Amino acid sequence: MKKILITALAGVLSAMTVFGQSKRQDRPNILIIMTDQHTADAMSIAGNKDLKTPSIDFLAQNGTRFTEAYCVQPLCTPSRISIFSGQRPIHTGFTGNVEERDGLWPDSLLVMGKIFKDAGYKTGYVGKWHLPIPTTKISQHGFDYIQNTAPGDFLDAANPSFCARFMKEHKNDPFLLVASFLNPHDICEWARNDQLKMDFIGTPPPPEQCPLLPANWRIAPNEPLIIREQQKVNTKTYPSTQWDADKWRQYRWAYNQLVEKVDNYIGMVLAGLKKYGLEDNTIIIFTSDHGDGYAAHQWNQKQVLYQESAKVPFIVSKIGQWKEKTDNNLICNGIDIMPTICSFAGIKTPSYLKSGVDIKQVIEKPGTKLRDTLVIETDFADNTRLLGIKGRAIITHQYKYIAYDKGDLREQLFDLTVDPGETNNLAVQTKYKKTLNGMRAYMKKWARENNDTFNSGK
CATH class of the missing domain: 3.30.1120 (Arylsulfatase, C-terminal domain)
Known part of the structure; x- marks a missing residue:
């Protein structure tokens, strides 16, 4: 009798294991990797020979790189709110940077973490936050595991460790994990000669040893004067109005250094997937909240609607499972990520999210056209x-x-x-x-x- 019970119990456990594995395979992990102020051209996979981004290139080599991807608004908080809610800034009401404070984010605006948590996913967020919700208010944002959000030295360097801990704890569960990096945002501090918030890059080489300037680095004729009025508001934010070509070349050098720093940390996050056997069932989306002027139009920072500030990297990968492709669909990370990851996870997209498109359609059927026109x-x-x-x-x-x-x-x-x-x-x-x-x-x-x-x- 004892032997029969043991055999029966073993059968039940075996069936539970098979069910668990099936359930896990049906519900892929979602890993969103975000950088901050990362223009779309600042990747070696995009043909930029002035920097090397092997980790980002690796993602592109295992998935689809969207060459016409934009942020919804080139400013940190509005863009991030859109990414994590799926709604445009004109609809959320958040069109400028906002402090982290309770009572600002309406309960009716569902957050990505809560949507996935309510659907049975384990949820984690690591790194830069910059959302108008206290990190402690898990009941609203839904990220049960939230780490390394406070500003500090080498913030980005700590992200891979916190991400790996989450992966280890939930390697047998479907999970949503956000790895949010600050760099290359430190270029703001570099431009005004402040100490960088995190990494150290040293003194730039002589201008003649720095990257060449882009063909569009000069201010073009017939530009709306209101654009330059923005630069006059705060010379600390825009110290570049009096820079010469040599200074702009050093700016490009510094920016590239910061991109290479964050690329290294991204590689460490990907190593965590490999270490815990999660590569084959994890869909990775790599993007940024907005771009950077990158010396084009003699612009540092963001906010203007020129390509360098508005275009962002956007790669959807599944390591070892998908082949390298490029796609020129018009993509907007602020409104398209939510319907896309919900589709991959088999979660119903909130009915009020009508502007975004499901990028999964392109992954499954290359050549699919998603939209002809995009407004940002x-x-x-x-x-x-x-x-x-x-x-x-x-x-x-x-x-x-x-x-x-x-x-x-x-x-x-x-x-x-x-x-x-x-x-x-x-x-x-x-x-x-x-x-x-x-x-x-x-x-x-x-x-x-x-x-x-x-x-x-x-």
Whole structure:
């Protein structure tokens, strides 16, 4: 009798194990790796020969790299809120940087962590936070394991260890883990000669040994003057207005150093997956909250709607399972990540998330077209103080239309197929009047449909 019971118990345990493995395979782990202020071109896989990013390249070699990916707004908090809620800044109401304080985030705006936790996933968040929810309020944000969020020296360097601990504890459970890195954001401190928040990169070499400047580094003709008004608000934030070409070359050098630093830490996070046997069942999304001027248009920082500030890296990978591909779909990480990871996990996307697209469709069926047009936004701010200057951009595969709501010259129109550096403003040329009017009409229609109060006056 005892032997029969032992045999029966063994059978039950075996069946439970098989069920657990099946359940795990049906529900992949989701790992979101984020950098901060990382422009899309700052990857060696993108053809940049001035830096080396072997870890990011490895992700691209095991998945799909989206070459036309944008943030929803090139500023930290609005972009991050969108990524973790799936809603645009104009709909969340958070259009500037906001402090971490209870009572700001409405309960009706569901957070990624809570959605996945309620669906049975183990949830973890490691690294830079910068969301207007206290990290201690797990009931709202849903990340049960939340570590290394306080600013400090070598914050990024500690992320892999905390991520590995979470992976070890939940290697038999489906999990959602966010690894949020601060760099290359330290370029802000470098620009104003402050001590870097985390890593040490040393003194730059002589300018002639630094990367060459991009072809679009000079301020182009017919640029809306309101853009440069932003730089005058805080010279500590924008110390670059008097820089010469040599200083800009050293800026590019420093920025590249910070990208290489964070790439190394990303490699350590990926090593954690390998160590705990999680590679084959983990879908990885790599992106950034926004880009950086990277010396183009003589701009440091973000907020403007030029490509360098608005375009971000976006890679979806499954190590050892997927082949290397590139895709030129118009992607917006702020509104597309939520429906995508919900789709991968088999979780119902909240019904109010109507703007985003499911990128899983492209992974499963390359060649799928997701959207023809994308709209992104900006709301100029000096950290938490809004300046009352709004902008919008309409992006297609050929054209980019930018409009601001202040100033005499408010519009820019670029043909990205022949002018990827955005140096020739077609909005002032009469032969593009039809295209310009089409963009204006689209902007008005889009604003009505999305309850957007933006008005360029055109």
